[in-house]
Structures are given as structure tokens and as C-alpha cells.
Amino acid sequence: MTATTAPSTPDTAARAPTPQRRRTLGRPARAAIGFASGALLLFALAPSVLSDFRLSLLAKYLCLAMVAVGIGLAWGRGGLLTLGQGVFFGLGGYAMAMHMKLADAGPAQLPDFMALYGQLDELPWWWRPFASPWFALPATVLLPMLVAFLLGSLVFRRRVRGAYFAILSQALAAALVIFLIGQQGTTGGTNGLTDFQGFFGYDLDDPVNQRMVYFIVAGGLLLLLALARQLMHSRYGELLVAVRDGEERVRFLGHNPATVKLVAYVVAAGMAGLAGALFVPAVGIINPALIGVVPSIEFVVGVAVGGRAVLLGPVLGAVAVAWARTSLSEEFPAAWTYLQGLLFVVVVAFLPGGLAALPALLRRRRGEVGT
Amino acid sequence: MLADHGRRRTALALVLATTLALAGCGSKTGQNASAVGASVDTSGDAVKVGLLNSLSGTMAISEVTVRDAILLAVEEINAAGGVLGKKIEPISEDGASDWPTFAEKAEKLIKENAVAAVFGCWTSASRKAVKPVFEENKSLLFYPVQYEGLEQSPYIFYTGATTNQQIVPGLDYLKSQGKTSVYLVGSDYVFPRTANKIIKAYAEANGMKVLGEDYAPLGSTEFGTIVNKVKAAKAAAVFNTLNGDSNVAFFKEYKSAGLTAAGTPVVSVSIAEEEVKSIGTQYLADQLTAWNYYQTTPGAANQKFVAAYKAKYGADKPTSDPMEAAYVSVHLWKAMVEKAGSFEVEKVKAAADGVTYDAPEGLVTVDGATQHIHKTARIGKVGPDGLITEVWNSGAPLKPDPYLKGYPWATGLS
Numbered sequence: 001m002t003a004t005t006a007p008s009t010p011d012t013a014a015r016a017p018t019p020q021r022r023r024t025l026g027r028p029a030r031a032a033i034g035f036a037s038g039a040l041l042l043f044a045l046a047p048s049v050l051s052d053f054r055l056s057l058l059a060k061y062l063c064l065a066m067v068a069v070g071i072g073l074a075w076g077r078g079g080l081l082t083l084g085q086g087v088f089f090g091l092g093g094y095a096m097a098m099h100m101k102l103a104d105a106g107p108a109q110l111p112d113f114m115a116l117y118g119q120l121d122e123l124p125w126w127w128r129p130f131a132s133p134w135f136a137l138p139a140t141v142l143l144p145m146l147v148a149f150l151l152g153s154l155v156f157r158r159r160v161r162g163a164y165f166a167i168l169s170q171a172l173a174a175a176l177v178i179f180l181i182g183q184q185g186t187t188g189g190t191n192g193l194t195d196f197q198g199f200f201g202y203d204l205d206d207p208v209n210q211r212m213v214y215f216i217v218a219g220g221l222l223l224l225l226a227l228a229r230q231l232m233h234s235r236y237g238e239l240l241v242a243v244r245d246g247e248e249r250v251r252f253l254g255h256n257p258a259t260v261k262l263v264a265y266v267v268a269a270g271m272a273g274l275a276g277a278l279f280v281p282a283v284g285i286i287n288p289a290l291i292g293v294v295p296s297i298e299f300v301v302g303v304a305v306g307g308r309a310v311l312l313g314p315v316l317g318a319v320a321v322a323w324a325r326t327s328l329s330e331e332f333p334a335a336w337t338y339l340q341g342l343l344f345v346v347v348v349a350f351l352p353g354g355l356a357a358l359p360a361l362l363r364r365r366r367g368e369v370g371t
Numbered sequence: 372m373l374a375d376h377g378r379r380r381t382a383l384a385l386v387l388a389t390t391l392a393l394a395g396c397g398s399k400t401g402q403n404a405s406a407v408g409a410s411v412d413t414s415g416d417a418v419k420v421g422l423l424n425s426l427s428g429t430m431a432i433s434e435v436t437v438r439d440a441i442l443l444a445v446e447e448i449n450a451a452g453g454v455l456g457k458k459i460e461p462i463s464e465d466g467a468s469d470w471p472t473f474a475e476k477a478e479k480l481i482k483e484n485a486v487a488a489v490f491g492c493w494t495s496a497s498r499k500a501v502k503p504v505f506e507e508n509k510s511l512l513f514y515p516v517q518y519e520g521l522e523q524s525p526y527i528f529y530t531g532a533t534t535n536q537q538i539v540p541g542l543d544y545l546k547s548q549g550k551t552s553v554y555l556v557g558s559d560y561v562f563p564r565t566a567n568k569i570i571k572a573y574a575e576a577n578g579m580k581v582l583g584e585d586y587a588p589l590g591s592t593e594f595g596t597i598v599n600k601v602k603a604a605k606a607a608a609v610f611n612t613l614n615g616d617s618n619v620a621f622f623k624e625y626k627s628a629g630l631t632a633a634g635t636p637v638v639s640v641s642i643a644e645e646e647v648k649s650i651g652t653q654y655l656a657d658q659l660t661a662w663n664y665y666q667t668t669p670g671a672a673n674q675k676f677v678a679a680y681k682a683k684y685g686a687d688k689p690t691s692d693p694m695e696a697a698y699v700s701v702h703l704w705k706a707m708v709e710k711a712g713s714f715e716v717e718k719v720k721a722a723a724d725g726v727t728y729d730a731p732e733g734l735v736t737v738d739g740a741t742q743h744i745h746k747t748a749r750i751g752k753v754g755p756d757g758l759i760t761e762v763w764n765s766g767a768p769l770k771p772d773p774y775l776k777g778y779p780w781a782t783g784l785s
Binding site for chain 1: 398399426427463464465467469470471472474475476478479482483494495496499500502503504507521559560561564565568588589
């Protein structure tokens with residue numbers, strides 16, 4: 001994965017200008033090759049070498065990577081420290097989970113947990129639209145985008161930025177969690193929504209269908225990467241970086257930085273929403289612990305580990321962190337949290353550009369030795 | 372540039388086409404699912420079992436003791452020759468106090484390690500998260516903690532108390548002591564909220580007044596307001612479903628507000644010997660607890676259990692109800708396997724009904740219909756030495772009734 005990703009690194013990404021490496025292939029051609037190899041890796045190699053269980057874990061990692069793509073855009077390119085992406089991930093996840101719960105229950109029936117904890121006679125009004133896939137599916141993406149739009153319009157116009165923006169994002173994540181836990185009868189409380197039988201009529205117990213979910217997730221990730229790349233290389237992408245590096249200058253040039261930031265924020269929210277929606281069939285649970293303050297920070301940590309400013313850095317980081325979490329906790333069930341912490345410290349201290357900066361760093365080292 | 376766009380579009384179309392093509396092959400819901408369930412690896416001279424407990428995070432302090440108790444049982448069984456001639460090989464995984472992690476690790480134990488059974492989980496949320504995993508793979512979970520009832524999974528054995536073996540006797544005891552009003556205090560998650568629903572239904576049918584119901588977030592240490600409300604309500608007793616650290620702050624505040632065990636006793640359902648130690652005996656003296664086992668429970672089986680536990684883990688380590696239930700669950704599984712003559716899940720399940728074990732808490736019997744066990748309810752009082760002594764028991768093991776079908780006031784709860 002790493003080798004194929006390096007070519008798509010846009011030169012605008014690095015804050016400090018680095019000497020240009022000229023390649024014979026043009027940038028778009030390299031990107032196309034990158035995507036093709038990514039698709040090959042995800043669609044052909046991974047399914048053939050991984051067991052069903054490992055493949056379903058990979059599907060989970062790729063969902064987290066989808067959130068990371070959005071953070072890479074908003075934070076890496078736009079400088080917006082989005083410490084509350086759990087909210088959008090959660091909105092997308094809960095929208096999908098509500099639909100799946102209703103589909104499992106069948107028409108005019110209450111989802112199992114509601115009968116158990118809620119003692120309701122009928123479905124609450126805000127659950128009803130989710131019975132229709134035509135509402136629920138678009139809602140997984142549009143609902144987070146709407147919330148991000150409302151919040152972003154308020155915040156960016158008032159020029160709230162930096163730590164204040166991060167604190168606000170965190171507060172929103174905390175508020176959503178408190179709401180979900182408090183409304184146990186209608187949201188499942190700390191348990192969250194779990195125990196799904198089917199996904200649009202397909203039995204989720206069937207390994208073939210689990211594989212199908214993996215392919216949908218992998219396809220979704222590639223789509224989001226294509227979208228992010230397109231945005232980064234457009235005029236808008238240049239503007240976004242300009243806003244990050246000199247907001248006042250952009251303002252004086254006649255652009256409205258608030259709008260530029262808003263677009264990145266809303267797009268990142270939509271990506272997180274889609275990730276949450278696919279996470280539910282892939283993992284089989286969504287609960288408040290997945291969307292609160294801590295997981296929101298973990299999303300950003302993954303991006304930092306991978307390298308926030310390049311297209312594939314966040315994806316690599318998110319997958320690497322999630323994979324390390326699984327394998328460390330399997331190998332050292334009692335001590336893995338320390339090792340994970342150590343990993344973060346080492347990467348941030350010695351590789352501030354993240355894992356994505358590793359090849360360039362090695363090349364530079366080798367170059368220095370050579371000369 | 373244009374040509375390249377075309378190429379990328381082709382690539383994307385290819386991706387989508389593959390996705391859609393692959394989407395057509397699985398079985399639909401309602402069809403006879405092709406899942407056959409996980410197989411148990413019995414090839415070697417050892418049989419693997421999974422231990423699924425939080426070894427990190429907020430629940431670790433409680434769940435590590437449960438894991439230790441399971442390991443003690445495994446060691447004892449291996450020393451006595453194992454199960455069906457095979458030694459038990461425990462494989463421990465960390466649930467990390469995080470419910471999706473529990474589900475992931477459960478799947479790993481079943482699919483990668485082909486374990487014969489899994490022992491563990493503590494919180495109801497973690498049990499709810501792993502329940503579909505065990506049902507989907509047709510594998511067994513032994514759940515050792517008292518819980519809120521209203522559940523009966525075909526692939527879970529519940530060796531802790533259900534509500535009619537803990538909460539209802541606790542309320543009966545308060546009633547017998549002439550307490551006519553209670554105040555409910557709990558942590559904000561599923562067990563306290565569901566338990567309080569049951570308590571309110573009981574109170575209404577038994578002429579008891581519920582004077583208030585308050586929840587604190589898990590881990591909260593801010594109890595000034597709640598304790599003042601309890602005091603102002605002049606409740607005759609408090610029913611406490613707080614979990615973990617919150618109990619420390621609650622009982623400190625309770626004492627400093629001038630409330631005492633003699634005047635307004637607190638019945639707790641999540642405070643066992645281990646927690647008494649960390650809260651501090653001076654704050655808990657003479658308060659009540661409802662469980663099925665105490666370290667002080669008389670009997671040779673318990674003396675042996677306590678001695679073995681202390682010999683393995685240290686003389687200062689107390690034994691508690693969830694630890695005992697976890698320890699018992701391993702022995703019960705062994706008895707079921709031996710009765711079935713096989714490690715196969717369906718055969719073990721079929722053999723489960725009527726299996727008994729001379730447990731530290733007394734003789735326990737598996738109820739095959741509910742997959743819960745018959746347990747004696749015990750109300751205890753915290754002593755100055757930090758140990759809990761029994762003040763009342765139900766006399767005989769109570770038949771498990773997870774849906775409270777035998778209680779007219781409970782209709783409409785499930």
C-alpha cells in the first residue's frame with residue numbers, strides 16, 4: 001500500500017518546500033496507478049489471503065479509515081482540528097442501525113430493546129422515517145452534513161478557531177453521548193444498538209454476506225479517496241491550504257475563508273457519516289462508547305500517526321493504529337495499552353509527518369549518506 | 372488529463388461492478404441460514420477455553436478478579452486430570468471495558484481459537500454486545516455476574532443471580548424490616564435503569580413508596596445533590612445500584628450528611644468484598660448488601676475455595692460473589708461436558724438440565740429451560756473487618772425466573 005501511495009503526494013502538502021523529485025509519469029497517471037493497485041490490494045489480495053474473521057476486522061479498520069480521509073481533508077488541508085468527528089460517525093451509524101433494527105422487527109413492530117427497556121406502545125415519531133431505506137440511507141450522510149453545516153455556519157463566521165473550535169467539537173460529542181445514554185428506552189442507552197439479523201434482506205450471519213459487506217466498505221473507501229483527491233487538486237483544494245496557512249491573506253484576496261472551511265468541514269462530516277453507516281453492518285454494533293470524546297480523539301490520533309497532510313496518510317494511520325490495537329491486545333492482553341501509548345509517543349516524537357513521511361525521510365537519509 | 376479522467380472513471384466503475392456482482396450471492400434473511408456454527412477444536416490432548424474479561428479500562432479492577440477465579444478453577448480441574456481426559460488450555464483476551472472490543476474478541480476466540488466455551492463478561496452492555504456473536508456461531512458463553520434479568524439466550528449460561536434471586540429478596544428483606552419507602556440511586560446504564568423499573572413495579576404492588584430516582588454517570592464522584600435529596604425525602608431506605616468508583620464518593624457523602632445504617636440503611640447490589648476494601652469499612656459499616664455468596668458463607672466447599680484462592684493470589688485477597696459464580700461456571704461446564712460425554716455445544720446444552728455442583732455458596736443446580744442456576748439469596752451486613760456476614764437467607768436455592776413470570780406485579784415488564 002505504501003509504495004503505491006507515495007506518487008499521489010501533492011507537492012502543496014508539505015509546509016516547508018522540499019526539493020522536487022521529477023518522475024517520468026505525470027501526476028494524474030500515477031494517481032490512476034495508485035488507485036488501481038489499491039483496488040487490487042483490497043478486492044483481490046486481501047480476500048484471498050485473510051480468513052473470514054480477519055477480513056471482517058479489515059472491514060472495521062477501513063470504516064475507521066473513511067473517517068480519517070475526512071479528517072485528512074479538514075485538518076490536514078484545512079487546519080480545522082476536528083476533535084468531534086465521533087458525532088458525525090455516530091449520526092451515520094445510528095441512522096443505519098435504526099433502519100436495520102426496524103427492518104429486523106418487521107412492519108408495525110417495535111425493535112426488541114424498545115420492548116424491553118422502553119415499555120412503549122408505539123414507535124417514537126423520530127424513529128418512524130428510518131423504516132424507509134429511501135430515507136435512512138441518504139440520512140446516514142446528509143444528516144451529519146446538515147449538523148456540520150449548522151454548526152460550521154455559526155462557528156466559522158464568528159471566526160472561532162484553534163483550541164476553541166476543538167473544545168466545541170468535543171462538547172458536542174459529549175452532549176450526544178449523554179443524550180443517547182439518558183434515553184435508554186428509545187436509543188438503547190450504553191448498550192447501543194446491536195444484534196442485527198439482516199442487511200437489506202441479506203442474512204448477516206452468512207459469511208458470504210459478511211464478505212459482501214467488506215467489498216462495499218472497500219469500494220466506499222476508494223470512492224471517498226477519489227473524492228478527496230479530486231477536491232485536494234481542485235482550485236478549491238489550493239484555497240483550502242491557503243486558508244490554513246494564511247487565513248487573513250485569503251480574506252484580503254477577496255475570498256471568504258468561512259465558506260472555504262465550511263465546505264471541508266461538511267464534506268468531512270459526510271465521510272464520517274458514511275463510515276458510521278457501513279461500520280454497523282461490518283461490526284454489528286453501534287454504541288455511545290464508539291462516538292464520544294475518547295474515540296473522537298482516537299480518530300485524530302490515527303490521522304496524526306499516518307500523516308495528516310497527504311492523501312493516504314490518514315488511511316494508513318487509521319488502519320495501522322486499529323491493526324496494532326488488535327494484534328497488540330491479542331499478544332499482550334494485560335499490557336497492550338502501554339505499548340499502544342508508546343507507539344503514539346514514538347511516532348509523534350520522531351516522525352512528526354506521520355508514517356507517510358517515512359519513505360521520504362529514508363530517501364533523504366540515503367541521499368545524505370550518498371553525497 | 373481528459374484521458375486520465377476516463378481511466379479513473381473506468382477503474383471506479385470496475386470497483387462498483389465487482390461490488391454489485393458480489394452482492395448477489397449471499398443468503399437472504401429468513402432462508403435457512405448456511406451458518407453451521409463454530410467447531411470445537413478437540414484434536415490435541417488439550418481443549419481450549421476462552422477467558423473474556425476487561426484487563427484494562429474502568430472495569431478491570433473487578434473483572435481481573437473474575438479472571439483469576441476462572442484460572443483457579445481451570446488449574447484445579449487440570450490437576451484432577453482435566454475434562455474427558457483432556458487438559459484445559461485457557462486463552463485470555465482483553466475486553467478493554469469496551470463493548471465492541473468484547474464482540475471482536477469473542478469472535479476471535481470462537482473462530483481463530485475454536486474454543487469449547489468462553490467464560491467472562493461483567494457489564495450487561497458487554498453481554499448484549501457478544502450475545503449475537505455467540506448465537507451466530509452457536510458457541511457457549513458462561514456469564515458469571517448478577518444482572519437485570521429479562522434475557523434468555525440459547526447460547527449463554529447465566530451463573531450469577533437473576534432479579535428474583537437478588538433484587539426481589541433484597542426488597543422483601545426491607546419490607547420485612549418495616550421499611551415503607553425507598554430512594555433509588557444508580558449509575559446511568561442499563562442494569563440500574565432496568566433494575567429500578569423492576570423495583571418500582573414491586574414497590575407499587577407492595578405498598579412501598581419510591582421517593583426518588585437518581586442516576587449518576589458511570590465514574591461520577593459528585594454526590595452532594597443526590598445525598599441531599601435523599602436526606603430531604605426522608606426515605607426509610609436507599610436501594611443502591613451504583614457501580615465502581617462512584618460508590619466511594621456516594622458513601623463518603625452519605626456519612627458526612629449524617630445518614631446512618633441504623634436510620635436509613637442502604638441496600639447495595641454491586642458492592643462485594645473487593646469493593647468494600649476500596650470504599651473503606653468506616654463508610655460502609657452495618658450497611659446491607661444483597662448477593663448469593665459471601666467469603667464468610669459457611670461450608671466445607673467454601674473453606675476450600677477461600678483457602679485455595681488465598682494460597683494462589685495472596686492472603687489479603689478477598690473472595691466475592693462474581694468470583695465465586697465464575698469459579699462455579701467452569702466446574703459446571705466440566706460437569707455438563709462429562710454428562711454429555713462430548714465437547715459439542717449442542718450436546719453440552721442438551722445435557723445441562725439438572726447438572727449440580729457442590730459450590731462454595733452451597734449446592735447449585737442448572738435449570739435447563741432458562742440456562743440459569745438455582746441459587747440461595749443472601750442479605751449481608753458489612754462488618755468492621757470489611758467482611759460481609761449474612762443476616763438473612765432464603766433457606767433453599769431459589770428457582771431462576773429471569774422474566775419474573777411468577778410475580779403478578781411484574782407483568783408488563785418484559
